[in-house]
Amino acid sequence: MKLPAPKTFLSRFFAEPPLGWAQLWHKKIRLLVALTGIAFADIMIFTMLGFKMSMFGGATNLHKQLEGDLFLVSNRAEYLADGQTFSRRHLYQAAAIDGVKSANPLYFSFKAWVNPWNKKITNVAIIAFDPVHPVIDLPEVKGQLEQIKLPDQVLFDRLSHPNLGPVPEYFAQRKTITTEISGRRIKVAGIFSLGSTIFINGHIITSDWNYLRLFGSDSIDNLSLGILKLEPGADLQTVKRNIQTALPKDVEVMSHKEFIKSEEDFWAQVPGGILFNFGVVMGFIVGVVIVYEVLYADVNDHLAEYATLKAIGYSDIRLLMVVFQEGIILAVLGFSPGLIGATGIYALLGHLTRIPVVMRIDIICQVFIITVFICLISAVIAMRKLQSADPADVF
Numbered sequence: 001m002k003l004p005a006p007k008t009f010l011s012r013f014f015a016e017p018p019l020g021w022a023q024l025w026h027k028k029i030r031l032l033v034a035l036t037g038i039a040f041a042d043i044m045i046f047t048m049l050g051f052k053m054s055m056f057g058g059a060t061n062l063h064k065q066l067e068g069d070l071f072l073v074s075n076r077a078e079y080l081a082d083g084q085t086f087s088r089r090h091l092y093q094a095a096a097i098d099g100v101k102s103a104n105p106l107y108f109s110f111k112a113w114v115n116p117w118n119k120k121i122t123n124v125a126i127i128a129f130d131p132v133h134p135v136i137d138l139p140e141v142k143g144q145l146e147q148i149k150l151p152d153q154v155l156f157d158r159l160s161h162p163n164l165g166p167v168p169e170y171f172a173q174r175k176t177i178t179t180e181i182s183g184r185r186i187k188v189a190g191i192f193s194l195g196s197t198i199f200i201n202g203h204i205i206t207s208d209w210n211y212l213r214l215f216g217s218d219s220i221d222n223l224s225l226g227i228l229k230l231e232p233g234a235d236l237q238t239v240k241r242n243i244q245t246a247l248p249k250d251v252e253v254m255s256h257k258e259f260i261k262s263e264e265d266f267w268a269q270v271p272g273g274i275l276f277n278f279g280v281v282m283g284f285i286v287g288v289v290i291v292y293e294v295l296y297a298d299v300n301d302h303l304a305e306y307a308t309l310k311a312i313g314y315s316d317i318r319l320l321m322v323v324f325q326e327g328i329i330l331a332v333l334g335f336s337p338g339l340i341g342a343t344g345i346y347a348l349l350g351h352l353t354r355i356p357v358v359m360r361i362d363i364i365c366q367v368f369i370i371t372v373f374i375c376l377i378s379a380v381i382a383m384r385k386l387q388s389a390d391p392a393d394v395f
Helices: 005-017 021-024 028-057 061-065 091-096 145-149 167-172 206-217 217-221 236-246 255-271 271-301 305-312 316-353 361-385
Strands: 071-076 100-114 121-129 155-156 178-181 184-190 205-209 225-231 250-254
Touching: 021 178, 021 236, 021 316, 028 255, 028 305, 028 316, 028 361, 061 255, 071 091, 071 236, 071 255, 091 100, 091 225, 091 236, 100 206, 121 206, 121 361, 145 155, 145 184, 145 205, 155 167, 167 184, 184 206, 206 217, 225 236, 236 250, 250 255, 271 305, 271 316, 271 361, 305 316, 316 361
Parallel strands: 121 205, 155 184
Antiparallel strands: 071 225, 071 250, 100 121, 100 178, 100 225, 155 205, 178 184
């Protein structure tokens, strides 16, 4: 069977009478089962994409908030939190290149946080920079830079995991919160929002000198990240190429987009990312099987009617349009409850894990397109039964 051109295909699809809806509505229980199955498949796909988005989105929350045009990283680093550093002198080398306006360090490492209430120990991510030259574009952080200039004072992420203690609640009551980080007494001087991830329980922001007090005198010369801002009008690719030429091979230069993508690419290759992709595929297969069974049963029940339509001149293409109508109707009607259910699951997951799981418009569009493909593929498979409808069977 030769399919028509897309333009002809669409004109025929919309020109057909709503026979597909009449056939679906005729078997209301079967229609309900089909919609339930599609909604279940959609919720499964939404959930897997939500987990994946949470992993990638959470892992790059900090990256997206950094203010810079170019970023220096160790070429041994697979992701920001793996602890690979490079010498501070390479930042000075980069700052001397034409077109570079400023070059500032960022420190990122982990230390043991003692819960002030139950004394349990949990590792937290510590982010540090020079408060005189802030590199994080968070208004809450920028408004509290004077606080972290003081010795042993930090800002606490209110979206950290609950096992770090009810710090935001106590801070909102203007209570003094002190604890220990690796044996050093520190004070929570402010609150900000960044968000934890699957692998990081929480974040703390402080100054570079407080970072030195926590990690020792050598730590200030070993950078996790160098953040460069360019002069207005400077060509990013040219400056990037000149910096890469001037620096040794153990330092890599990236644009902001490349820096974010490198982190996402790493997590896409870990077993968790592969499992989430596999879950999406399984949801797709489940949806195809369910919709196919419904459409096949419908075609089989009305095979004599289809044979009659063939006898009066309907082509296989026109009959396929009827089955496609059914598939599109099922996709649209089944998607809505799936979206509502998935939105509730996202909210529940965000509440339980403190990891932001937001129903983004691109995810909605992606799942809707997948749902339409599920139903159209099922319609094409069910069409094989429709081709067996013989007008001679009517007589």
